[in-house]
Amino acid sequence: MLSNELVVGALLALNVVLYASLAFLALRLRRRKFAPSNLMEAFGDLELALKEAVPDLPSGFTWEEAVARLRSSGVRTEGMEGALKGYEAYRYGGAPLPDLDYRGVADVANTLGGTTAGKRAGGASIGR
Amino acid sequence: MGADIRDRVVAEVGKVVVGREKETDLILTCLLARGHVLLEGVPGVSKTLVANAFARCLGLQFRRVQFTPDILPLDIIGGFIFNLKDREFEFRRGPVFTNILLADEINRAPPKVQSALLESMQEFQVTVEGRTEKLPSPFMVIATQNPMEFEGVYPLLEGQLDRFMVKVSFGYPTPEVEAGILKRNLSSMDLGDVRTVVTAAELDAMAREVDSVTVSDEVLAYLARMAEATRKESSLVLGASPRAMVQLLHCARARALLDGRNYVTPHDVKTLAGEVLTHRLSVDRAAALKGVSRNPEAILTAILDRVEPPR
Numbered sequence: 001m002l003s004n005e006l007v008v009g010a011l012l013a014l015n016v017v018l019y020a021s022l023a024f025l026a027l028r029l030r031r032r033k034f035a036p037s038n039l040m041e042a043f044g045d046l047e048l049a050l051k052e053a054v055p056d057l058p059s060g061f062t063w064e065e066a067v068a069r070l071r072s073s074g075v076r077t078e079g080m081e082g083a084l085k086g087y088e089a090y091r092y093g094g095a096p097l098p099d100l101d102y103r104g105v106a107d108v109a110n111t112l113g114g115t116t117a118g119k120r121a122g123g124a125s126i127g128r
Numbered sequence: 129m130g131a132d133i134r135d136r137v138v139a140e141v142g143k144v145v146v147g148r149e150k151e152t153d154l155i156l157t158c159l160l161a162r163g164h165v166l167l168e169g170v171p172g173v174s175k176t177l178v179a180n181a182f183a184r185c186l187g188l189q190f191r192r193v194q195f196t197p198d199i200l201p202l203d204i205i206g207g208f209i210f211n212l213k214d215r216e217f218e219f220r221r222g223p224v225f226t227n228i229l230l231a232d233e234i235n236r237a238p239p240k241v242q243s244a245l246l247e248s249m250q251e252f253q254v255t256v257e258g259r260t261e262k263l264p265s266p267f268m269v270i271a272t273q274n275p276m277e278f279e280g281v282y283p284l285l286e287g288q289l290d291r292f293m294v295k296v297s298f299g300y301p302t303p304e305v306e307a308g309i310l311k312r313n314l315s316s317m318d319l320g321d322v323r324t325v326v327t328a329a330e331l332d333a334m335a336r337e338v339d340s341v342t343v344s345d346e347v348l349a350y351l352a353r354m355a356e357a358t359r360k361e362s363s364l365v366l367g368a369s370p371r372a373m374v375q376l377l378h379c380a381r382a383r384a385l386l387d388g389r390n391y392v393t394p395h396d397v398k399t400l401a402g403e404v405l406t407h408r409l410s411v412d413r414a415a416a417l418k419g420v421s422r423n424p425e426a427i428l429t430a431i432l433d434r435v436e437p438p439r
Contacts, residue, residue, distance in 0.1 A: 047439055058433035062395040091438070092344045093391030 033113035034106050039087055042102035046080070046109040053112035063088070075111055079104020131388045133334060136325040140185040141178060143321055146312050147305030148178050151296050153386070154403060155182050155270065159228075160335050160382035163293025163375055164249050164269040166234075166284075166407065170276050173298040177319075179230045179270045184322040186331060188227035189264065195237035197280060201244035205254045219259060224248050227264055227328075234271040235281045242288055245269060249291045266335060286366065286410065293375045294400075295407035334385065341381040342391040346438035350394050351377060354401065357431045358409060364427060366410035376404040394437030401432055 034049065036042040043063075050057060050066055057069065063084055067077050083105050086098035134156060141152045151167075155178070158165045167175040183190035193204060201207075206222030223229060224245070234242065248254050252263050271292070273284070289295075301309060351373050359367030368376075380396040387396075402425060409424040 043439065060398070060433045060435050060437060062393070062398055062437055063439060064393075064395040065398075088393050089389075089391060092347055092393050093342050093389070094344070095391075 034109040036102060036106050036109075039083060039090075039097060039100055039102045039105070042083070042105035042109070043087055046105050046112075049109040049112035070108065075108060077108060080108050131386060133326055133330065134386045137182070137185055140322055140325045141181045144181050144312075144317055144319060145174050145178050146308040147301050148174060148298075151178055151298065152182060154294055154296050155179075157379055157382045157386060157400075158294045159186075159266060159268050159331070160338050160385065161293060161375070161378040162266065162268075162335065163379065164271070164291060166289070166292040166295045167270065167272045167298060168275050168295055169272075169298025170300075171274055173300065175272045175298050176230070176232055178298075179228075179272065180319055181322050182270070183228040183230065184319060185325050186228070187324045187326065187328045188266070188331070190228045190230070191223040191226040192230040192232060193223050194232045195234050195241070197236060197238060199237050199241050201241050204241060204244050205248065205256060207256055219256065219261070221261070222254075224254060225261070225263060227266055227268070229267075229269050231269055231271040233273060235273040235277070235283055237282065239282050239285070242282065242284060246288065246291060266331065286408070289407050290369060290371060292407065293379060294403045296403060338378070338381050338385055340390065341384050343377065343381065344391070344438075347380075347392050347394060347397060348377075350435070350437050351397060354397070354432070354435050357435050358405065358428070361427060361431060363412050363415040364409050364424070365412045366408070368405050368408060372405055372408045376400060379404055394439075398432055398437065402428060 034042075034045040036045050050061075054066075054069065057066065061069075067081065067084070070077050081104075083100045083102055086095075086100045089095040090097045134153060137156050138149050138152050142149065145152075155165050167179065169175050180190075180192070193199075202222065204222050205224050206220050208217040209220045210216075211218045231245065234245075248263055248267070249269055252265070252267050254261050254263065269292075300306075355368045355370070355373045357367075358364060361367060376397065377392075379400050380392045383396045383400060384390070384392045406424050406428055409428065411422050411424055411427065
């Protein structure tokens with residue numbers, strides 16, 4: 001026969017593991033808000049994330065201005081800058097949609113998503 | 129090729145002028161876009177020096193005319209002179225027959241002389257007494273003016289200002305740049321040190337390439353929305369003219385080429401809008417009295433912040 005203390009202890013440990021996993025999963029889902037399936041979608045998501053995370057960004061912003069603003073706020077944008085060139089060549093130059101890695105763009109969008117969540121909780125925000 | 133040419137020109141001009149990289153880049157952009165440039169600034173901020181050095185580093189013919197209140201149209205465009213030997217009137221070409229004409233202190237010349245330049249700037253030709261002469265290609269007027277002079281000057285009218293593709297404001301240098309200027313002037317400085325770093329053939333090829341730079345329909349629509357916004361702005365009595373927008377388009381194409389691209393981005397348009405449009409906007413005095421900004425640059429910035437570019 002197991003002692004009552006042992007059962008209670010095991011149940012407590014199980015609870016801790018269960019709730020910690022749930023909290024971790026919720027946090028992950030919250031941070032990974034965007035999961036684009038192509039370059040176009042990735043930039044669409046980034047635009048949404050930018051508008052949400054940087055409310056004082058004027059509606060007339062260009063991608064280059066957004067990148068400069070993010071960089072000055074300490075957001076790592078190296079991953080998206082190469083993709084931006086290819087995206088612009090497609091968008092404005094009539095080049096075929098490049099087969100570029102758009103994870104860098106999604107990462108920035110998700111970082112901003114995380115920032116938004118953080119901001120709501122009184123955390124960091126993207127300032128000027 | 130574009131970025132390489134820009135680097136060469138900016139570096140060469142930088143041999144004699146410190147801290148005017150952006151201005152040099154704008155003048156080169158304007159030249160490739162087949163436009164004319166107005167350099168505005170108080171005396172002693174290197175307007176004439178930049179223009180001189182810029183002209184020298186291109187393998188082009190260069191003439192300088194100092195505008196004064198007693199100058200005549202004949203002194204600029206030329207005219208018919210009686211040749212005693214042949215007993216005939218012959219056309220004597222004025223200094224406008226060059227590739228780059230530096231019109232120094234243009235607002236000191238009377239309107240008649242300023243107007244004499246108009247045809248040459250717009251049509252790239254000169255007509256005197258029914259005779260029309262084509263100007264050499266490329267042809268660019270680099271004019272300078274001091275905005276602080278109010279006496280003995282003839283401010284350029286809206287129609288004349290509209291002929292200038294770009295107005296480049298020469299402000300005072302930052303303390304760091306000023307220190308660089310002082311250091312540069314410790315040793316003798318000679319414009320003769322400026323070498324020709326771009327040949328006329330290279331420039332010609334680049335200028336032709338500008339015409340092949342792609343502009344998407346979305347970017348064209350962005351330009352049109354921008355024009356409409358300036359015309360609907362209540363604090364302005366004069367918004368951007370269609371000619372202004374066409375010039376902004378050409379300028380953006382030249383900028384794209386200098387950046388090594390064969391397409392124009394909304395960012396090209398937005399970053400050049402200030403230099404191309406500001407001098408063509410007229411602020412409503414009544415609005416200014418009501419406390420609205422009298423500064424066309426601030427008004428334009430607010431408009432550009434509102435007009436959404438394609439993304």
